[in-house]
Amino acid sequence: MEPNWLPPLRQQLSLRKKGGDRLCSLKWSSDGGLILTLLSGDPLRTLTKVGRDATFQELKQKLLRELNVEDRHLSFLRGAEPVGLDERIGELNGVVLQQQEVPLSEDGFSLLPYQRSAVEYALQRAGRVLLGHEMGLGKTVIALAVCANYRQDWPVLVVAPTVLLNQWSDEIQRWLPDVPAEGIQVIRKVMHMKNKQKVPVEIRPTAQFVLVSYGLVVGQMQRKGVANGTGGQSNGHLRVAADGQPYRTVIIDEAHALKDFKTQRTKTLIPILHTATRAILMTGTPLANSSAGDILPLMAAVIGNRIRLPPLDKWCTHFCAENRAFNTGYRTINRWTGVCKEHEDKLSELLRLFMVRRTKEEVLAELPPKRRLKVHLELTPSEMGPVAKQQQLVSDFEKAAKERPEGGDEIDSLPSHEIMKIFKLLAEAKQTAVCDWLHTSFFDEQAGVKTKVLIFAHHKCVHDKLAEFFRKQLGEGSCGDLWVHITGDTSPNERNRQLTTFKSADGCRFAVLALTACNTGLNLDIADTCIFAELCWTPSALNQAESRIHRMGQQASRVLVYYLVAGGRGSPDEIMFNALARKSETASRVVDQEKDHPSALRESQLLTPKRKRRSNDLDDAGETPEPKPKRPARRQP
Incomplete structure (x- = not known):
């Protein structure tokens, strides 16, 4: 009912x-x-x-x-x-x-048919829309084409991850050439020196596009001695135009960052979007955590306060699969998860009323096929020992927590970092196996692979091991010439320099990238192979990373994606891989209305190479032949 x-x-x-x-x-x-x-x-x-x-x-x-x-x-x-x-x-x-029918201003834009359709969809809704196109289909140009129809509502505030600000500046100059360079202001810091005193950065009156990161538009000044203010002052001056008036047009890139009403970024940005006349949100993964609760904050941001929305608890009670208890290590919290299968169609219908979306399969018939391969890394018992021990510790703790009488003391015997320690131990356990597989696949004499490759990792220990591996294979001074390495600590200038080298130099074949810092906004279609040395719990992060190469402009005959999964059944990697498949299927049913369509992760081909073996050790089916039984040791007389 x-x-x-x-x-x-x-x-x-x-x-x-x-x-x-x-x-x-x-x-x-x-x-x-x-x-x-x-x-x-x-x-x-x-x-x-x-x-x-x-x-x-x-x-x-x-x-x-x-x-x-x-x-x-x-x-x-x-x-x-x-x-x-x-x-x-x-x-x-x-x-x-x-x-009446909304006329479309061309404004010099050369739009593909599906992009023009998206612009018309947005204009028919007075410029308040969620652009949900898959990664690599040109959401940026669609957003700018919409803005071109509402020049009376400029200047435009663009909020995006820090790493995408330069790309936004380049795209504005490309698609809106009448906007001068001084009409684009990129805010990189809150403070600057003026008359030998640190003062807040001012928005230029001539700025037609103001580009600012989530961190700056949401954060607070932490330095003391700020002119005309004190430490901890809000960055409110970045949330209004130069004349102090609210922005009438706001673009939010990677809008899935607003999926939780409780976060500071959502609390800060939704009022700005409600005040604006035009609100353009962009995300290729509107169901980021495959939870129906992710949709309501996006709906609230797009339609503003023009329509009365239900409270979050009522929404989740109807659309979510369950209200599940999670142990944080200090206490038990309840979190709504999943999507109720009975109501998937209704949720998808509501989503379509404020979101326009196209998938690559729908609009890019010429895009090369994407082939996913699950590589089962073989770890020794000694390598998996610390991981298994930590898993048992967590399992015993959860069992004891379930047996606690209701109303008992809060759970405080296992800090949360002990739970996350499993994944750190797994990263340490699999890092050598990852390098062994890379050596067999790309550096053995018989490998014969000369493609450009992206390698995504998360933990520092894995990044350090990969850096050591590539220095050994390509030479001590090879980083930046024959391979590049970009993490969250890489400066913007160094990041741009390395990316330019990777894209332009034929001899630079490998890019080791941070999964969370480099999975969005980069166009790396020069590569055709993507490797996940580590997994994460969020399917959208992996989809975003894959889309760095599987996008418009890809010239390869096919794109290969490798998931390196360590340990056997019950290992953290295997559990995470199966969970990702389930989440991916839920998102496809709700967002893309794909019924009874198995996750592409489930359809990935399984490879089980042996450690330190060459690629020709695999049989025709991609499986490793069973090793021959060892000859018994000779008895000593």
């Missing part, structure tokens, strides 16, 4: 969905309200504070606010003739309301 808040929410959202010409009949109700009804018979809404003595101009102004549409797109007709706006409403006499 549907909750009572769902039908009106669906109805109000559907008003934003209607494109093209829309006609509504107008009539007076018995209690004096003005009823607007779609010609399909569906009621639109009732206006109670409009009288017969009001003019059509007054009615139009009220409807502009109520329907969130543009002045030039709304008119009244009597028959085929327009109604004068200074005419009084009176008895209406066959007057209908027309919401």
